[in-house]
Amino acid sequence: MKIPVSAIRLPTRPGREYESRFDREQSMLKMLAIPIASIILASMVTTLPIFSAGPLLPPFGLLMFLSWRLMRPGLLPIWSGVPFGLMDDLFSGQPFGSAGLLWSLAMLVVEIIDSRAIWRDYLQDWLIAALLIIAVLVGGWWFAGLAHAAPKPEILFPQILLSILLYPLVVRICARLDSWRLAT
Amino acid sequence: MAVGRLISSTASSTRRVATLSIGRNFGVERAQPVRGPAGLIGRVIETGPTTARVLLVTDSENLVPVMRASDGLPAFSSGLGNGLVLIKPLNLGESPFKVGDIIVTSGNGGLYGANIPFARVIRKTSDGALGMPFADPANTPYAVVMKPYLGEARAAQQALAPDGETKEVAE
Numbered sequence: 001m002k003i004p005v006s007a008i009r010l011p012t013r014p015g016r017e018y019e020s021r022f023d024r025e026q027s028m029l030k031m032l033a034i035p036i037a038s039i040i041l042a043s044m045v046t047t048l049p050i051f052s053a054g055p056l057l058p059p060f061g062l063l064m065f066l067s068w069r070l071m072r073p074g075l076l077p078i079w080s081g082v083p084f085g086l087m088d089d090l091f092s093g094q095p096f097g098s099a100g101l102l103w104s105l106a107m108l109v110v111e112i113i114d115s116r117a118i119w120r121d122y123l124q125d126w127l128i129a130a131l132l133i134i135a136v137l138v139g140g141w142w143f144a145g146l147a148h149a150a151p152k153p154e155i156l157f158p159q160i161l162l163s164i165l166l167y168p169l170v171v172r173i174c175a176r177l178d179s180w181r182l183a184t
Numbered sequence: 185m186a187v188g189r190l191i192s193s194t195a196s197s198t199r200r201v202a203t204l205s206i207g208r209n210f211g212v213e214r215a216q217p218v219r220g221p222a223g224l225i226g227r228v229i230e231t232g233p234t235t236a237r238v239l240l241v242t243d244s245e246n247l248v249p250v251m252r253a254s255d256g257l258p259a260f261s262s263g264l265g266n267g268l269v270l271i272k273p274l275n276l277g278e279s280p281f282k283v284g285d286i287i288v289t290s291g292n293g294g295l296y297g298a299n300i301p302f303a304r305v306i307r308k309t310s311d312g313a314l315g316m317p318f319a320d321p322a323n324t325p326y327a328v329v330m331k332p333y334l335g336e337a338r339a340a341q342q343a344l345a346p347d348g349e350t351k352e353v354a355e
Contacts, residue, residue: 050195051202051322053242053267057195093194093201144198149244151198151265159196 024184034181035075038174039064043088054155058163060170061088062136063129065103067167067174069110070125081107098143102136125171130164137163186210186329190225190238190321198265200243202226202321204236206329212236215295217330223301223318224248224289225327238327241302241317242267250302251290252281258290261302261315269303272312281305281313294334 043061050057065084069076081104088099113128120128137156144150188206206212208231218225218238226240239246242263250261250271257280259273271287273280285305291298303315332338 046194046196047192047203049191051190051193051320052195054200054265055194055196055198059196093197093199141198148199149262151244151263155198155264155266 026182026184030181034177035068035072038177039068039084040087042170043084043091046091046093054151055159056162058159058166059088059092059133059137061092062099062103062106062133063163063167063170064174066106066110066129066132067171069107070129071171071174072178073114076107078107078111079104081105092140094140095143095147098140099136102139102143105139106132106136122171126164126167129167133163133167134160185216185331186212187326188212188236188329190324190327191235193240193321199245200240200263200265201229202238202240204228204238204327204329205234207232207234207236209234210329212329216332217296217300218327219300219330220319220324220327222320222324223303224296225319225321225324227295228329236329240321241269241319248296248302249290249292250287253286253288253299256290258292259287259312261287264314267316268306269315269317270309270312271303271305271315279308279310279312281308283308285313287315291333294338295332297330297333 039061042064045060046057061084065076065081081102082100085099085101085103086097088103089096092099109132110128117124137160138153141150141153141156186206188204188210190202191205192203194201202225204212204218212228212231214228214231216228218228224241226238226243226246228236229239230237240263241248241261242265244263244265246263248261248269249258251258257273257275259271261269261271263269271281283305286301287303287305289296289298289300289302301318303317305313306316307314
């Protein structure tokens with residue numbers, strides 16, 4: 001028997017057989033919560049039982065924050081460096097407030113770059129992120145040494161290199177999260 | 185005094201601070217030395233209800249009075265932030281250390297008791313030596329929080345300070 005065209009069914013996801021298949025809207029909760037939760041969870045990576053002799057673990061919170069900002073301009077407000085940075089300070093071991101200032105300065109820098117160079121490609125974003133990672137890590141080292149004895153700045157080299165090389169991976173995770181965020 | 189585990193560290197910061205799995209619930213207080221089976225780990229700098237933070241000996245802020253185990257040569261150790269410690273002897277002139285020298289704590293000034301294994305000299309520098317601490321926080325099954333060495337004597341001495349300034353040194 002010939003199947004009429006109207007009987008062709010699109011594959012449906014289990015549990016959603018009776019929902020409308022067009023004119024759907026994203027969940028507001030998902031749209032807002034996924035960027036916030038992913039940045040905070042990335043900041044909390046330092047609470048895992050990871051022991052290193054020196055500063056070696058890349059600042060995943062900063063990487064995730066920069067990825068969201070560079071991949072989706074306009075999603076994070078310009079003041080969002082303060083709350084996310086302060087949240088990162090709770091877990092990173094840096095003096096409280098250092099990331100709060102440095103991340104919002106990084107936001108301002110990206111904002112200025114956005115107004116000058118509007119059409120950018122991925123490599124340019126990576127370059128911007130690399131420079132900001134260097135600036136934030138060196139700034140964090142300087143803040144940690146303000147009130148206490150600080151180690152030599154050379155010990156930051158491995159961490160800076162690892163962070164710059166891991167940025168593309170974090171951008172890909174971020175892009176996956178973004179497509180999940182905007183899926184209907 | 186109390187035994188816990190190291191559960192986390194500031195792996196992305198230039199400060200070397202580890203989190204201990206016990207806190208005030210087991211009587212852990214500020215300024216108590218912490219050691220592991222292999223040697224000295226650091227000192228408690230903050231306590232919470234169930235956790236405490238330990239400043240590791242490899243932090244640049246942590247200064248430990250030490251001596252050479254073989255002849256008691258007095259020295260000070262300060263962290264370099266990269267897993268090594270810099271050991272500076274009190275005597276002047278050329279560095280008397282040799283690669284392989286065993287360094288233990290001396291107990292001078294209190295806080296850290298004497299003869300806790302501390303580090304092994306791995307390189308001689310012009311005015312001291314680089315040491316590798318025996319206690320590796322990544323490979324320490326247990327961390328023992330101890331009472332401050334000569335704690336009462338230190339407190340009494342600080343209470344007797346004639347100028348009153350020493351009293352403000354809060355550990």
